Amino acid sequence: MSEEILLKVENLRTHFHTKTGIVKAVDGIDFELHKGETLGVVGESGSGKSMTAWSILGMVPKPAGRIESGKILYHGEDLVEKSDDEMRAIRGTGICMVMQDPLTSLNPVINIKKQLTETLELEYDEDKPSLLQRAIGLLSSVNIPAPEMRVTSFPHEMSGGMRQRVVGAISISRSPDILIADEPTTSLDVTIQLQYLKLLKDIQEETGVGIIFITHDFGIVAKMCDRVAVMYAGHIIEQADVVELFDNPKHPYTKALLKSVPDLDDDVDMLPTIEGQPPDLANTPSGCVFRDRCPNPSDDCKEGNIEMAMIEVSPGHWVDQCCVNCGEID
Amino acid sequence: MASTDNSLIKVNNLKKHYPVTKGAITKTLVGTVKAIDGISFDINKGETFSLVGESGCGKTTTTKMILMSEPPTDGIVQYEGSDMAEFTTASRKEFKSSVQAVFQDPWSSLNPKMRVRDIIAEPIVTHEKATNNEIQERVNELLGVVGMHPFHAERYPHEFSGGQRQRIAIARALSTRPKLMVLDEPVSALDVSIRAQVLNLLKELQQTYELSYLMIAHNLATVKYMSHQVAVMYLGKIVELGNPKEIFGDPRHPYTRALISAALPSHPRLQRDELVLVGEVPSPIDPPSNCVFRTRCPEPTDDCKNGNIEMGLIEVSPGHWVDQCCANCG
Numbered sequence: 001m002s003e004e005i006l007l008k009v010e011n012l013r014t015h016f017h018t019k020t021g022i023v024k025a026v027d028g029i030d031f032e033l034h035k036g037e038t039l040g041v042v043g044e045s046g047s048g049k050s051m052t053a054w055s056i057l058g059m060v061p062k063p064a065g066r067i068e069s070g071k072i073l074y075h076g077e078d079l080v081e082k083s084d085d086e087m088r089a090i091r092g093t094g095i096c097m098v099m100q101d102p103l104t105s106l107n108p109v110i111n112i113k114k115q116l117t118e119t120l121e122l123e124y125d126e127d128k129p130s131l132l133q134r135a136i137g138l139l140s141s142v143n144i145p146a147p148e149m150r151v152t153s154f155p156h157e158m159s160g161g162m163r164q165r166v167v168g169a170i171s172i173s174r175s176p177d178i179l180i181a182d183e184p185t186t187s188l189d190v191t192i193q194l195q196y197l198k199l200l201k202d203i204q205e206e207t208g209v210g211i212i213f214i215t216h217d218f219g220i221v222a223k224m225c226d227r228v229a230v231m232y233a234g235h236i237i238e239q240a241d242v243v244e245l246f247d248n249p250k251h252p253y254t255k256a257l258l259k260s261v262p263d264l265d266d267d268v269d270m271l272p273t274i275e276g277q278p279p280d281l282a283n284t285p286s287g288c289v290f291r292d293r294c295p296n297p298s299d300d301c302k303e304g305n306i307e308m309a310m311i312e313v314s315p316g317h318w319v320d321q322c323c324v325n326c327g328e329i330d
Numbered sequence: 331m332a333s334t335d336n337s338l339i340k341v342n343n344l345k346k347h348y349p350v351t352k353g354a355i356t357k358t359l360v361g362t363v364k365a366i367d368g369i370s371f372d373i374n375k376g377e378t379f380s381l382v383g384e385s386g387c388g389k390t391t392t393t394k395m396i397l398m399s400e401p402p403t404d405g406i407v408q409y410e411g412s413d414m415a416e417f418t419t420a421s422r423k424e425f426k427s428s429v430q431a432v433f434q435d436p437w438s439s440l441n442p443k444m445r446v447r448d449i450i451a452e453p454i455v456t457h458e459k460a461t462n463n464e465i466q467e468r469v470n471e472l473l474g475v476v477g478m479h480p481f482h483a484e485r486y487p488h489e490f491s492g493g494q495r496q497r498i499a500i501a502r503a504l505s506t507r508p509k510l511m512v513l514d515e516p517v518s519a520l521d522v523s524i525r526a527q528v529l530n531l532l533k534e535l536q537q538t539y540e541l542s543y544l545m546i547a548h549n550l551a552t553v554k555y556m557s558h559q560v561a562v563m564y565l566g567k568i569v570e571l572g573n574p575k576e577i578f579g580d581p582r583h584p585y586t587r588a589l590i591s592a593a594l595p596s597h598p599r600l601q602r603d604e605l606v607l608v609g610e611v612p613s614p615i616d617p618p619s620n621c622v623f624r625t626r627c628p629e630p631t632d633d634c635k636n637g638n639i640e641m642g643l644i645e646v647s648p649g650h651w652v653d654q655c656c657a658n659c660g
Contacts, residue, residue: 219594
C-alpha cells in the first residue's frame with residue numbers, strides 16, 4: 001500500500017426523487033482509496049453501498065437518481081462533472097466493476113473468446129490472432145485450467161467459480177487503477193470463494209490496483225481489507241483500519257454487528273441481536289439516523305439533537321459524533 | 331451408525347440415482363448421476379442435524395427424499411420407526427403435516443397475492459378440519475410466537491422486510507405443529523443484523539416445541555451455532571459425521587479441514603492456515619472409483635491415491651465418524 005491517493009470522495013450525496021419523496025440513498029459520505037489498498041464497504045441492503053459504487057462509475061439510474069452534491073476526485077478531476085461519454089472512457093480503463101452475479105453479467109449466447117476480445121479491442125489495436133493470445137493469457141492469469149480450450153466455451157459450460165473468474169478477467173483486461181467489487185462471491189461456494197479472494201489479492205499485488213470491496217460479510221472484510229467503512233442508511237458511521245475496527249469498534253451499530261455474527265472459533269448459546277429494522281430512506285429520522293435502533297442512546301441522541309458528522313477518535317479511526325457516546329447492547 | 335431410541339428420522343443406506351439419457355425419442359441410457367450414494371444418519375428429537383458441503387454434493391436431494399417429494403432409488407427412510415416407503419395413505423398424510431420446510435429466499439417462497447393470514451393458514455386448511463375462528467386464533471397466536479403482531483395478518487408479503495418475511499415463512503411452517511422442520515439456508519438471504527434475530531428465534535422455537543431441524547447451510551459458523559449433529563457431504567457421500575465440537579474442533583477428513591480453512595476469519599488477526607483444494611468437484615456422472623475424494627485429496631496415502639479403499643464410515647471417537655479411506659490422509 002502506498003500513500004498515493006487514487007480516489008477521493010467528498011461529501012457525496014446521491015438522492016432519488018420518487019413519488020413518495022426524496023430517497024437519500026447516499027447522504028454525505030467521505031472516503032479515500034490509496035494505491036494497492038482494499039477498502040471494505042460494509043452495510044446492510046439499502047445502506048447505500050451499491051449506490052456509492054454506481055455514483056463513482058457515473059451510472060446512477062436516471063432520471064430519478066441524481067448526485068446532489070459532492071466531489072469524486074480521480075487523478076485530480078471531478079467525476080461528478082464529467083459527461084456520459086467521458087465517463088464511458090474512464091469505465092474499464094480507469095475504474096472497473098466486478099458484478100455480484102457472474103451468470104447474469106456474462107452474455108449467455110456469446111462465447112468467452114468474443115466477450116474477452118471485444119473489451120481487448122478497445123485497448124489494443126491488433127489483429128485477431130494476437131487478441132486471442134491476449135485473451136488466453138488473461139484466462140490463464142485468473143487460473144482457468146486449459147485456457148486454450150476454455151476460451152471457446154460458452155458461459156453455461158463453466159462452473160460458477162470459473163464464470164466469476166472470467167468476469168474478473170474481463171474487468172482487469174484493460175488494467176484499471178480501481179476495481180469495485182460488489183459482493184462478487186455471494187453466489188459461490190466457500191472453497192471457491194477462497195480461491196477467488198486469493199486471486200483478487202494476487203492481482204492486486206501484481207498491479208497495485210485499488211479495490212473497493214462491497215460486502216455485508218465481516219468475514220470477507222477480515223480476510224481481504226486494509227480499511228473498512230461501515231455504512232448505515234446512506235451514511236458512513238465508522239471508518240478505520242481493519243484491525244483497529246475489529247479491536248476497538250466505537251459505534252454501537254458496528255459493535256452490535258460484530259457481536260451478532262456467529263463465530264466458528266467460539267461457543268455461544270445465544271447471539272446478541274440488534275432489534276428493529278433499518279429506517280425508510282425516504283423518511284430518515286432527523287439528527288442521527290441510527291437513533292431509533294440505538295440500544296442505549298444518550299439523551300441527545302434520543303432527541304435527535306446531534307447532527308451527523310465524523311470525528312477522529314484516534315489516528316485514522318473516524319466515528320459518527322452522535323453515537324460515539326451511546327452505550328452498547330447489554 | 332450409533333442408533334438411539336431418541337431418533338425421529340432414521341436414514342439407512344439411502345441412494346438416489348438419476349439416469350442420463352441421450353436422444354429425444356430413444357432415450358438411450360448414457361450414464362447415471364449418483365446424486366446420493368449410500369448415506370446413513372439419524373435425526374434425533376429436539377435436535378438440529380446439519381448437512382454441509384459444496385453445491386452439487388447432494389444436500390438438497392437428501393432433504394427432498396426426507397420430505398417425500400422424491401422417491402429414493404434404494405435405501406430406507408424411517409419416520410418414528412416406520413418405513414416411509416410402506417406408509418398407508420393415512421400415515422402419509424399425517425407425516426406430511428408433521429414435516430414442514432423453510433426456504434432460503436423469503437421473496438420467492440411466499441405467494442405475493444396472498445395475505446399473510448392466508449399464507450399462514452394454508453397448511454392448517456390443507457391438513458386439518460378447523461373452523462374459521464379457530465384458524466384466526468391460531469394465526470394470531472403463530473404471529474405472536476414469531477415476534478409479529480396480529481394486525482400484520484391482513485397485509486401482503488411485499489409490505490415486509492426480508493427478516494419479517496422469513497418470520498412469516500417460519501410461522502407458516504409451524505402452523506401444523508410439525509415435529510421436523512427442514513431449513514434450507516434459512517438466513518443466507520437475510521441481512522447480517524437480521525440473521526442473529528432469526529437464528530435465535532429458531533433456537534427458541536426448538537426448545538419450546540421440541541422441534542427437530544434438518545438444516546442446510548454454507549456458513550460453517552451458523553452451522554456450529556445451531557447444530558447438535560453435523561454431516562459433511564462430498565459427491566453424494568457423507569465423509570464425516572459428528573457433533574459440531576468434534577467436527578470443527580478436531581476434523582479428521584481432509585475435505586472437512588479444507589472447508590474449515592476456507593471459512594472466513596472472525597478477526598483480521600486470526601487468519602486460518604489456508605488449505606486450498608486444487609480443482610473442482612468431479613462430475614457425479616463419473617465419480618472416482620472407491621474414495622470419491624481422492625482426486626482432490628491434498629496428501630493422499632498410496633492406497634487412497636490408487637483407489638484401493640472402499641468408502642465406509644469408521645468411528646474414531648464416540649459419535650465421531652469419518653470415512654475410512656481419508657482418515658489416514660494428511
